[in-house]
Amino acid sequence: MSLNRVLIAPARYVQGPNVIANLKEHTDKLGDKVIIALSAGAKKRLEATINASYGDVKPTYHVFNGECSKTEINRLAEVIKAENFNVVCSLGGGKAHDLAKAAAYYTKRSVVIIPTIASSDAPCSALSVIYTDDGAFEEYLFLPRNPDLVLVDTAVIAKAPVRTLVAGMGDALATYFEARASKQKDCTTCAGGVATITGQALARLCYDTLLSDSVKAKLSAEAGVPSQALEAIVEANTLLSGIGFESGGLGAAHAVHNGLTVLEESHAYLHGEKVAFGVMTHLFMENAPMEEIETVANYCLSVGLPIALGDIGMCNVSDEDLMRVAAAAAAPTDTAVNMPFHVSAETVFAAIKAADAYGRMKHSQH
Numbered sequence: 001m002s003l004n005r006v007l008i009a010p011a012r013y014v015q016g017p018n019v020i021a022n023l024k025e026h027t028d029k030l031g032d033k034v035i036i037a038l039s040a041g042a043k044k045r046l047e048a049t050i051n052a053s054y055g056d057v058k059p060t061y062h063v064f065n066g067e068c069s070k071t072e073i074n075r076l077a078e079v080i081k082a083e084n085f086n087v088v089c090s091l092g093g094g095k096a097h098d099l100a101k102a103a104a105y106y107t108k109r110s111v112v113i114i115p116t117i118a119s120s121d122a123p124c125s126a127l128s129v130i131y132t133d134d135g136a137f138e139e140y141l142f143l144p145r146n147p148d149l150v151l152v153d154t155a156v157i158a159k160a161p162v163r164t165l166v167a168g169m170g171d172a173l174a175t176y177f178e179a180r181a182s183k184q185k186d187c188t189t190c191a192g193g194v195a196t197i198t199g200q201a202l203a204r205l206c207y208d209t210l211l212s213d214s215v216k217a218k219l220s221a222e223a224g225v226p227s228q229a230l231e232a233i234v235e236a237n238t239l240l241s242g243i244g245f246e247s248g249g250l251g252a253a254h255a256v257h258n259g260l261t262v263l264e265e266s267h268a269y270l271h272g273e274k275v276a277f278g279v280m281t282h283l284f285m286e287n288a289p290m291e292e293i294e295t296v297a298n299y300c301l302s303v304g305l306p307i308a309l310g311d312i313g314m315c316n317v318s319d320e321d322l323m324r325v326a327a328a329a330a331a332p333t334d335t336a337v338n339m340p341f342h343v344s345a346e347t348v349f350a351a352i353k354a355a356d357a358y359g360r361m362k363h364s365q366h
């Protein structure tokens, strides 16, 4: 049986400095009763700007407790139904977006995602990650469609912590290599088919953009301004990587990330930081050409992304603990099985050790 080629994406993507100041213009295309899920901190920072855009009829703000749990999803869904909101927005980081996507899905409303950091490729996806009330991972909720609008204000992102932007580069760095591996095996992607040539091309464009513009973008963020390079990297981190992972396929880099979360030491590091080390491991698992490994490692060093275990708090990790990481990464339910060769806990373990040795060598030369 041959699978169909499938590509999914948000219905509309808008990016630029100060786009939040015109939020009403964008939500008017979808409905007239707007609720915005956000943290107390985000509300404090952006409420006045948003209210100015709406004039007399202000949107309603729904402050959530910081967790995308079933309790919080139900609480938001009840408010949406009781007051018949027809546009559900989220403003902030990943958990606010996961919450809005899930509540909008259960109440069949339009959803608008407004990221205030560019730390991962989650905003564009048709996926919510659900946690318990205590913040432990519970399940993935695969949604029937992507957000109706993703609105990215680069003036806001330029002033966000620079570390979040760099972590987004780490998440985006995985996209091309994972899509390339998935294609070699003709895997089914999150989009529910095999990758289109479009999805593959966007994944490649994501990598090329990172290589050409990351250092300039990081400097712009340090200066707090949305330069053209920052615009390019925000788009790569959010849109290219978002479509690239979802419609291009995942591989060992994210499986290694997921494995690393088994160890407490990794919890102080951002998703994309762990993914960057996952990319190095992925390349060693593939026995990628030395030239490519050098390019990726030099790239990581140029922006400050991890290339060795010590960079993610695991200087003294034992082989027993690393084997637990490797076993989790090689689980049949994770995405290392998308690699175009057999992956066992032993092969993941070997690749982690080899990538770490190489990363330490690079650090000693630097």
Ligand SMILES: [Zn+2]
Pocket (backbone or CB within 6 Å): 120, 121, 171, 254, 271, 275
């Ligand atoms: Zn990711």
